[in-house]
Amino acid sequence: MSRVFLGVPAPPGVPAPTGVGQLRGTRPFPDAARDALADPQLRRNLAHATGVIRAKRAAAVAELDDWEALRLAGEAIKRATMASLDTHLVRLEAEVSARGGTVHWARDAREANAIVTGLVRSTGADEVVKVKSMATQEIGLNDALTAAGVTPVETDLAELIVQLGDDRPSHILVPAIHRNRAEIRDLFLREMPGVDPDLAAEPRALAMAARAHLRRTFLRARVAVSGANLAIAETGTLAVVESEGNGRMCLTLPETLITVMGIEKVLPRWSDLEVFLQLLPRSSTGERMNPYTSLWTGVTPGDGPRVFHLVLLDNGRTAALADRTGRDALHCIRCSACLNVCPVYERTGGHAYGSIYPGPIGAVLAPQLTGIHGTPDGDGGSLDFNGSLPFASSLCGACFDACPVRIDIPSLLVRLRAAAVDAARERALPTAEALTMAAAAQVMASPTRFAAAETAARLGGRLAGRRSGRLSALPWPLSAWTATRDAPRPPAQTFRQWWSHTHPDQP
């Protein structure tokens, strides 16, 4: 029997849903980046923070002599899992259900929000505590809960900073990386009731203030919402890895636990944890092991939540899985190593990417999940700014080297660039760039035409640059180059002219 769907099972002929939610920006990347680059405080915060994490990760990785073997194992497990994701998901559902949990399938962000909101309201609670989770950021769950009269409380320190500041996360692991300690102190003084007015801008003092603020909420919370770093199909076990212990509180104290998990997080076997619990902490926080690893399997009487719901989120993943390009991006374990080594991310920060998934993997994931043809969520026009994301990279390759599951991000970006160009080709009129590229390919496919073009360009360039010996102003689109960089003045003769004079015996 042929397999119609590799991801969320669905009747034949039903198209896989595209992703909606917090996956699109409102401006093209270059515009948003320009604003970020003009903010010196932001650039200092980012350069400092990414530099610290980079160094920690490099040290944590260097002390393992089998790191490359671990990466290969991680890649192999992910590739094999994705090839039959549907069977692993059905198995996960069966095992979770058998152990007292309830599994829900959400085709997209809207369905996931409706499911979670309904579950919370059915408990009668008007407040939930939250574990840091990219999936719930992706679907915009906090807004959905608030609209339904439920107050979500982020309990991860950095997520709390983002929430108190009515801000958006700018990093997968360190969502408030764009803020420094002085800015956080000021935010706490402004937004945190009962905080010490002499609060010091020191990490420990800030953490203690947050701890005191959250403690009361933990103790009264009846419902918690989490994401999941991993899920094991054969046992129905979910896992959250974290550093602060707030996750452990959320996962054990409340009566009801609702976990929202992207379908690509499932792993087939318990033994797969060996690989991923080594790859993830070293790649993300640069630690040998994260301080808290919580694993739970269904519900256990007298221990932890009495009610457990697992919401399996598609939101474009099945569609991405059907695509050769998208498939590898789904191997991502959200460690954020690629962000920390990316020279573009380090300078622009995460907000410039628009989507809640920033950096190199975000530039792949966001257009993959939403589709490059898609229209923005909500009511804003027909422009698709996710088409600008695959171009937000110099293709330097640092991300590929850092990725613990060896996602070849530069190659995926190049393929998505082709998808963006092909989408543009379908418009009535070709862009100026498309015409230039077509003309250049035609010229370069013939050495005669290429030599003639070289002669024309050389004469023009030599005329323009004859006073100073350099070209400091060229017309559009090369004006973007000469705004900050001189262009070389063409030489008196090309290499091939020189060669034909000096090697007349060679054809």
Next chain:
Amino acid sequence: MRIALFVTCLVDALYPQVGQATAALLERLGHQVLFPAGQTCCGQMHANTGYAREAVTLVRHHVDVFEDADVIVTPSGSCGGSVRHQHAVLARDAGDEALAARARAVAARTYELSELLVDVLGVEDVGAYYPRRVTYHPTCHSLRVLRVGDRPLRLLRQVAGMTLLELPDAATCCGFGGTFAVKNAATSTAMLADKMRHIVGSGAEVVTAGDASCLMHIGGGLSRLRAPTRTVHLAEILASTAAGPR
């Protein structure tokens, strides 16, 4: 050895001295250099800007031109990377398996200059003389696509008269990235600014690399700043001798 030179479109049009130095160096080492006259461009700019269809035309042309060569050398980590890691994929994606197979055969015989010298010709001391303070920028595609590793540095360390200075954060991109430098000019310039700060701070008179494209970017920035550091391609340093300084 008969070595076919894939000089790259950029060197052909704008930096002929890099091609001249590559040829002079190999001839000095006793090899015969051929220049297949039909060559134009590897198509990397097209492919990396999303114009895969146009790039395949150039892949086909490149394969036609270089198919008969025994060994191919290019003074570019980036163009070498495109030939070795992109050409066959582009052909296969376009549904042309025959072209993909031919492209793989050409790729297997294509070497970046430092790879050719160290791995194929087995030489690290090429007899060069270059009495200047030099720092080396390992370009991204040399380092992370072709994985040339320390081959260029091993060659540079043998150059007589030269002082090799360390470049802080050497492995970080200069911000060129082909059309990235124009499409995301502000980000590209921010990356370039940091690279230039390290280059000028190193105290070097010359910054060298294995890619004319990255050097064009770095050199364009240094020139705009009227910085004292010049850009010189690795091939030019290796071709320089006491009798024939470059």
